[in-house]
Amino acid sequence: MESGKDSLWKAKYLLDIDDIDKQHQQYFSICSKIASLCDLARAGKKITIGQLLISIFELRSYAFKHFITEEALLAKYNYPKAFAHIELHDLYLEKIRSYTKQIKAHHKKTKVSADHDFVREAEKISKFAIGWWSKHILEDDKEYAEFIEKVGREQARDERHFGVKEE
Ligand SMILES: [Fe+2]
Numbered sequence: 001m002e003s004g005k006d007s008l009w010k011a012k013y014l015l016d017i018d019d020i021d022k023q024h025q026q027y028f029s030i031c032s033k034i035a036s037l038c039d040l041a042r043a044g045k046k047i048t049i050g051q052l053l054i055s056i057f058e059l060r061s062y063a064f065k066h067f068i069t070e071e072a073l074l075a076k077y078n079y080p081k082a083f084a085h086i087e088l089h090d091l092y093l094e095k096i097r098s099y100t101k102q103i104k105a106h107h108k109k110t111k112v113s114a115d116h117d118f119v120r121e122a123e124k125i126s127k128f129a130i131g132w133w134s135k136h137i138l139e140d141d142k143e144y145a146e147f148i149e150k151v152g153r154e155q156a157r158d159e160r161h162f163g164v165k166e167e
């Protein structure tokens with residue numbers, strides 16, 4: 001049994017934007033928590049549905065928090081692909097919505113303890129989330145981070161230039 005899943009987050013996800021990196025890291029710890037609870041349930045420990053649902057709901061609610069931060073950043077820097085990026089976030093939320101519906105169906109059938117089917121559904125949603133965040137950060141978020149870095153470098157250069165011109 002492997003219950004410590006802190007390693008789900010990897011250094012390669014760093015974008016060098018503090019607030020965003022912290023939120024991405026937090027997201028993986030939500031996924032780690034679900035994975036650990038599922039491992040414990042599979043090992044025969046009594047895990048309640050409530051324990052799992054706290055983190056499962058966070059896969060949705062924490063995404064809102066993160067998307068607010070990230071999308072404000074894209075708008076601030078007038079990122080050319082901002083609208084396409086926002087659409088990717090919407091697709092994630094739609095997918096989470098359909099997984100949540102499946103979990104809701106199991107929730108009706110299950111009692112207080114998470115049974116085998118409930119654990120399987122929880123694992124499905126958490127695996128989807130891990131895969132989605134990993135790919136999205138490495139491909140799409142990295143792209144805007146590079147753009148912002150470039151704009152920041154140009155601004156800093158202009159400011160230095162402006163500084164030289166001043167008496
Ligand atoms: Fe994003």
Ligand SMILES: [Fe+2]
Pocket residue numbers: 020024066070137141
């Ligand atoms: Fe992100």
